[in-house]
Amino acid sequence: MASTVFRSFQIHPFLLHTRTVLGLRNGVMYSSMKSAQSQTATKEKKQPQLRPSNQSKKLENISNDYEAIIGIETHVQLASQTKAFCSCPYHYGSLPNTSICPICMGLPGALPALNSKVIEFAVKVGLALNCKLSMNSKFDRKQYFYPDLPKGYQISQFDVPIATGGYVDVDIPVEFGGGHRRFGITRVHMEEDAGKLLHAEDGSHSQVDLNRAGVPLLEIVSEPDMRSGIEAAEYAVELQRLVRYLGVSNGNMQEGSLRCDVNVSVRPIGQSQLGTKVEIKNLNSFSSVSRAIDFEISRQVLLHSQGQENQIVQETRLWNEGSQKTVTMRKKEGLSDYRYFPEPDLPAVILSKEYVDDIRNSLPELPEMNRRRYEKMGLSMQDVLFLANDNNIAEFFDATLAKGADTKLAANWIMGDIAAFMKNEQLTINEIKLTPEELSELIASIKSGIISGKIGKQILFELLAKGGTVKGVIEEKDLVQITDTVEIEKMVDQVIVENPKQLEQYRGGKTKLQGFFAGQVMKLSKGKANPELLNKILLEKLNSER
Amino acid sequence: MLSTVQTPRSLSRFPFYIPSKPFLFHTTTSRFSSEPIAYSSLTEQSNSTTTTTTSPAPQQSQILTIRQSLLSRKITATELAESYLTRLRLTEPHLNSFLHISDTVLREAQELDQKIKGNEEIGPLAGVLVGVKDNICTKDMPSTGGSRILESYRPPFDATAVKRVKQLGGIVVGKTNLDEFGMGSTTEGSAFKVTANPWDISRVPGGSSGGSAAAVSARQCVVSLGSDTGGSVRQPASFCGVVGLKPTYGRVSRYGLMAYASSLDVIGCFGSTVADTGILLHAIAGHDRFDATTSKQDVPNYLSHFVPASSLETKPLKGLRIGLIRETLDEGVDPGVISAIRAAASHFEELGCSVNEVSLPSFSFGLPAYYILASSESSSNLSRYDGVRYGNQASTDRLNYLYGDSRAKGFGSEVKMRILMGTYALSAGYYDAYYKRAQQVRTIIRNSFKEALNENDILISPAAPSPAYKIGEKKHDPLAMYAGDIMTVNVNLAGLPALVLPCGFVEGGPAGLPVGLQMIGAAFGEGELLRVGHIFEQTLENTKFVPPICDS
Numbered sequence A: 001m002a003s004t005v006f007r008s009f010q011i012h013p014f015l016l017h018t019r020t021v022l023g024l025r026n027g028v029m030y031s032s033m034k035s036a037q038s039q040t041a042t043k044e045k046k047q048p049q050l051r052p053s054n055q056s057k058k059l060e061n062i063s064n065d066y067e068a069i070i071g072i073e074t075h076v077q078l079a080s081q082t083k084a085f086c087s088c089p090y091h092y093g094s095l096p097n098t099s100i101c102p103i104c105m106g107l108p109g110a111l112p113a114l115n116s117k118v119i120e121f122a123v124k125v126g127l128a129l130n131c132k133l134s135m136n137s138k139f140d141r142k143q144y145f146y147p148d149l150p151k152g153y154q155i156s157q158f159d160v161p162i163a164t165g166g167y168v169d170v171d172i173p174v175e176f177g178g179g180h181r182r183f184g185i186t187r188v189h190m191e192e193d194a195g196k197l198l199h200a201e202d203g204s205h206s207q208v209d210l211n212r213a214g215v216p217l218l219e220i221v222s223e224p225d226m227r228s229g230i231e232a233a234e235y236a237v238e239l240q241r242l243v244r245y246l247g248v249s250n251g252n253m254q255e256g257s258l259r260c261d262v263n264v265s266v267r268p269i270g271q272s273q274l275g276t277k278v279e280i281k282n283l284n285s286f287s288s289v290s291r292a293i294d295f296e297i298s299r300q301v302l303l304h305s306q307g308q309e310n311q312i313v314q315e316t317r318l319w320n321e322g323s324q325k326t327v328t329m330r331k332k333e334g335l336s337d338y339r340y341f342p343e344p345d346l347p348a349v350i351l352s353k354e355y356v357d358d359i360r361n362s363l364p365e366l367p368e369m370n371r372r373r374y375e376k377m378g379l380s381m382q383d384v385l386f387l388a389n390d391n392n393i394a395e396f397f398d399a400t401l402a403k404g405a406d407t408k409l410a411a412n413w414i415m416g417d418i419a420a421f422m423k424n425e426q427l428t429i430n431e432i433k434l435t436p437e438e439l440s441e442l443i444a445s446i447k448s449g450i451i452s453g454k455i456g457k458q459i460l461f462e463l464l465a466k467g468g469t470v471k472g473v474i475e476e477k478d479l480v481q482i483t484d485t486v487e488i489e490k491m492v493d494q495v496i497v498e499n500p501k502q503l504e505q506y507r508g509g510k511t512k513l514q515g516f517f518a519g520q521v522m523k524l525s526k527g528k529a530n531p532e533l534l535n536k537i538l539l540e541k542l543n544s545e546r
Numbered sequence B: 001m002l003s004t005v006q007t008p009r010s011l012s013r014f015p016f017y018i019p020s021k022p023f024l025f026h027t028t029t030s031r032f033s034s035e036p037i038a039y040s041s042l043t044e045q046s047n048s049t050t051t052t053t054t055s056p057a058p059q060q061s062q063i064l065t066i067r068q069s070l071l072s073r074k075i076t077a078t079e080l081a082e083s084y085l086t087r088l089r090l091t092e093p094h095l096n097s098f099l100h101i102s103d104t105v106l107r108e109a110q111e112l113d114q115k116i117k118g119n120e121e122i123g124p125l126a127g128v129l130v131g132v133k134d135n136i137c138t139k140d141m142p143s144t145g146g147s148r149i150l151e152s153y154r155p156p157f158d159a160t161a162v163k164r165v166k167q168l169g170g171i172v173v174g175k176t177n178l179d180e181f182g183m184g185s186t187t188e189g190s191a192f193k194v195t196a197n198p199w200d201i202s203r204v205p206g207g208s209s210g211g212s213a214a215a216v217s218a219r220q221c222v223v224s225l226g227s228d229t230g231g232s233v234r235q236p237a238s239f240c241g242v243v244g245l246k247p248t249y250g251r252v253s254r255y256g257l258m259a260y261a262s263s264l265d266v267i268g269c270f271g272s273t274v275a276d277t278g279i280l281l282h283a284i285a286g287h288d289r290f291d292a293t294t295s296k297q298d299v300p301n302y303l304s305h306f307v308p309a310s311s312l313e314t315k316p317l318k319g320l321r322i323g324l325i326r327e328t329l330d331e332g333v334d335p336g337v338i339s340a341i342r343a344a345a346s347h348f349e350e351l352g353c354s355v356n357e358v359s360l361p362s363f364s365f366g367l368p369a370y371y372i373l374a375s376s377e378s379s380s381n382l383s384r385y386d387g388v389r390y391g392n393q394a395s396t397d398r399l400n401y402l403y404g405d406s407r408a409k410g411f412g413s414e415v416k417m418r419i420l421m422g423t424y425a426l427s428a429g430y431y432d433a434y435y436k437r438a439q440q441v442r443t444i445i446r447n448s449f450k451e452a453l454n455e456n457d458i459l460i461s462p463a464a465p466s467p468a469y470k471i472g473e474k475k476h477d478p479l480a481m482y483a484g485d486i487m488t489v490n491v492n493l494a495g496l497p498a499l500v501l502p503c504g505f506v507e508g509g510p511a512g513l514p515v516g517l518q519m520i521g522a523a524f525g526e527g528e529l530l531r532v533g534h535i536f537e538q539t540l541e542n543t544k545f546v547p548p549i550c551d552s
């Protein structure tokens, strides 16, 4: 167990903020906001509008008179091998205080030494977000006292962030009205994470786990460009995609690798002055981002419409997943003074043009470019959004196409049976045993008539679960399609002979029974008969002999 | 001179010194294994062993004397250690230089003797007893920083400087007293004891590295490590009549030094001779991947810069340009100090130097700028002492009281005052007027030094405006104490190296009080300072800076 110095104390109740993992699972296949559909009401608007979820129709009408302004601060935990300023690794879920050292514990005399990966990742993200990079930035100390902050200050960036003034392009899913949006990025800066407090169940004391202390983060601050919960959530999903494509973070919301705090204000349409800004925390999934914002908009609109907008105060509210409401966490009394000053223990961060160019040239294809490429291939927007949602799936898809597979067929297989299999088995596309080569082979085998589509499905599940090759499975299970007309004729004859009654009925006009005969023949062939040949021969035989 | 390695005659009559107030050595601290570091300087270091043959005469360096005595089997490391420990026990009740004395010194000396017996290679600091200021972390000893808040704290790692000293064979004799976290100029700011000046035990040894200076002065150890944020090595060196070196910022790793003001702090060296100070600097200097502010510049072999007195020419410093900083001899400076410095300037002229007065008009701005910057950084650096993970923790069930009480009880008044000043200076609305402006002053000072050092090779000044004053004299007058730092703080603001060596006496105490000369060089110019300082030291006639306490 923890080799530490692990002390307990009681904590002032209002400071208690749990970061427990609530909310929905966003599994692999969860293309952006799918699960939110059921919760959030529906349908298109080119004009951003409010869609209150569980509030009255009347409010919905009122809400047309107001406009919500939403900005998001996102913290992305960087997937570097070691922490930002020491050589401790970080693994989510490790036993408390097992990944700590004098530096990340803030022992007397310990000093930070910057992990250069942090800079590299920050530059990658800055470039991917179309930002202007600060070639000469620095670290600053942000000072406050909290037990999860070992040094009494957080090493962060204050007035000169590493990247500023960018944007990100987002495709809104068809079910939410579709369309393309561009959201501004105010700044991206580097900082270190704090530890975690573990609160005793009876509330008698809290303990400090410093495993996470010193883990590198990027804080990405958006412009207040979002107008609805869906837009905000889609923005967050796009950031998740982006950091995963770049390989700088696992972007996992449940593990806290991607954390969103949103700012919401509401004003009457036409008013230029902004309304009072409310911050919402404890958003553990994209759907909670969307629902919390929509709830908050409704709450503020209602207050506005009742002439009680002075009841909207600058505060931090927590999203409560159980009650689906935001509740006051703490009111802001003036601005907190963090007494920032330049971190004297770390030299300035100076980027050379070469360094930046090298990173720029090594950037992978980004989600937006990926989507545009798929779009040009003729895929529907729905297909595009699904396939480009996960860079691993996109890579699998691209590899399948590279082996010569038909675009639409490959997309259908991946989005259909393969996706369903992964969802059921809770596997990622990198964990299934099917390779892009074999998927391509499978598609080709069906197309060339070696196997039927039905057999193809059977083979697919075999490959998904056990691996192997299409050829191997066909051989092993003797699954080659029967295309020999003589053989099929033989089976048709046998079925007709064995079912005289049905034959009589058929010839008596009950032609629907063709399906019955086809089924029997298929059964006899163990599903291997070529269906077109089978039907052709069957029809001939049924209709000919009078 | 060799008397320091001889056993004093009367020693057996004295009982072993047992500290009257033992420190609490908790073993509660975490068990870390600090990572091994490969020091390239280790191989470099072995060069200094080979240079021994061509190096200065033994009496110029206790470290070299010890080495020769050990290698020639004239004395064993154990005998040597015993002689120092004996003197330490004799003098310590009067001086209180140490907060902790190691109980493994003899064992380490015995291990060294075994090595020598077996003709094994021994490090350049083998058998050298080193005192370490208590704000520098040591693995097997308490490290309190002179503060109540760290009363029972034992670090799980050695500071890089300590690690290097140990790797080269040095034996850490103990942890020396200091003003709490280095904040003070008298060592009266220690939470535990007041150290006395070996030249007159009614006087302060200076500070904040007063314990390290007094220990070397009284020959309780051979050399010692201190830290210098605004003069904390140089001023006590001056008060105690020893050599003190403040290296260039970035020359020595700060890893393991409890931070006071990170942009000013530097670990420095004390020795009774210039050569010893240089040898110790060579041991600890160099890049450290654990301190991002250390320089990658090579560490020269300072020993090769020393010319033996016997081979000195008549004008050994011919052509050297010395600049005497005019502003440091203004009113407010003790007349005895001024005349000692003027005498030193004449001595430089005799050695062939050209001495000119130079003006640094920004000199007087240094003090306020220093106190703003140092306080600001300290208010941040001391935030980690919150009672949550280590150190003294107030017993309370409320978080705010945990912070408040632990810090209220743990910190002394000087530390609290600086935290408050620094917090104020960094507060929204005041930042520009204080911190930012102080940074601008810092740039001006840095530039004015640069200019002065373009026209002069070395700048000289007193190390302190007065000799050692009485214990208690300035305790309740912080401004008077701060004013005493006028000679030294500018050098920290500029990040330059400076060497202080005793150059004369003023009246006071039973045997006079030493006066220190400060020599300021260009960045990373320690080698030149040591070379010049060594010649100055070797040619200074009829002066022996051994305090009366050593004669008893």
Ligand SMILES: [Zn+2]
Pocket: A083, A086, A087, A088, A099, A100, A101, A102, A103, A104, A105, A214
């Ligand atoms: Zn660590």
